[in-house]
Amino acid sequence: MPPYQGGGEMIKEVTFEKTTYNDLPYKFEAGTPNIADVVAFKFAMDFITELGRENIAAHEHELLRYATARISKLQAIKLVGTANAKVSVLSFVVDGIHPFDIGQMLDARGIAVRTGHHCTQPLMDRFGIEGTVRASFAVYNTTQEIDQLVEALERVINFMK
Amino acid sequence: MTINQQQDEIISEFSLLDGDMEMTVFYIMELGQKLPLMAEELKSEENIVKGCQSKVWLTSKMEQDKIQFSADSNTAITKGLVSLLIRIFNGQTADHILNADLYFMHKIGMERFIGTQRSNGFAAMIKQMKLYALAFKTKMEVKL
Numbered sequence: 001m002p003p004y005q006g007g008g009e010m011i012k013e014v015t016f017e018k019t020t021y022n023d024l025p026y027k028f029e030a031g032t033p034n035i036a037d038v039v040a041f042k043f044a045m046d047f048i049t050e051l052g053r054e055n056i057a058a059h060e061h062e063l064l065r066y067a068t069a070r071i072s073k074l075q076a077i078k079l080v081g082t083a084n085a086k087v088s089v090l091s092f093v094v095d096g097i098h099p100f101d102i103g104q105m106l107d108a109r110g111i112a113v114r115t116g117h118h119c120t121q122p123l124m125d126r127f128g129i130e131g132t133v134r135a136s137f138a139v140y141n142t143t144q145e146i147d148q149l150v151e152a153l154e155r156v157i158n159f160m161k
Numbered sequence: 162m163t164i165n166q167q168q169d170e171i172i173s174e175f176s177l178l179d180g181d182m183e184m185t186v187f188y189i190m191e192l193g194q195k196l197p198l199m200a201e202e203l204k205s206e207e208n209i210v211k212g213c214q215s216k217v218w219l220t221s222k223m224e225q226d227k228i229q230f231s232a233d234s235n236t237a238i239t240k241g242l243v244s245l246l247i248r249i250f251n252g253q254t255a256d257h258i259l260n261a262d263l264y265f266m267h268k269i270g271m272e273r274f275i276g277t278q279r280s281n282g283f284a285a286m287i288k289q290m291k292l293y294a295l296a297f298k299t300k301m302e303v304k305l
Contacts, residue, residue, distance in 0.1 A: 097237070098215070098235055098236040098237065100214070100215055100236045100238070100239075101190070101236050101237045101238050104186055104238050104274075104275075104279075105183065105186055105187075107182075107276075108182035108183040108185070108186045108274065109182075109183055116214075130235075159187055159190075160190075160237070
């Protein structure tokens, strides 16, 4: 199989007569390797090790617990997926408002959520919904940010009602 | 009103929102709520605009050389966006629609608040409206 891109370590030898490609996998790895990400990866691992994975899990779990408690109290909101031991994501639908609209309105306030079917169309069909809004909480999120999300959702719901 | 007068009016309305993203999105949805209802039977598979992430139904008819569009969407913001196009194009001739240069989106900074996916969908709506205009124009020329 010939390589579709050239450059960098994918070459072994070039003369006017003939080009010899490097061995696999280099033949198919044209260009400069992603050095910056490899360097950054060390810092990402240091960050995780320093905080401790248990602490990170506990923080995420607490954020999820807090967000679930607050968001489930909002009128017209229905949570989708409420398993006990799930990862720190919160999916929900709002009565009468399309997930895309919610996402766009949250975006206008600088809040990033994912909307749509999340690559699980058969599951959405099973629930009889077009999609959900999904907020994800990670180690660098805070309960204050969840308060802002709740406040923004309240505004959206009030506006649309 | 001409197509450009309509565009200028939209630009001046949006300038009152002072670039506030949230107010702009709310305003677009409000415009969508004012869009005349589309008959349910027109919301058919064949009237769906391809290339939109949200569902958009679009259809048109000719009334005394002028084109009238009607549309609906399952999302409020998209409905507001299509309502802007309807406001600009309704009651215009096929030629005017085909030759229209739409500059209002850029002037109101639309790409900033609707994102790439919706921008593509919006372009698909414009294309569909121009296709309708082309179809009417061709039909009229055949008659002549």
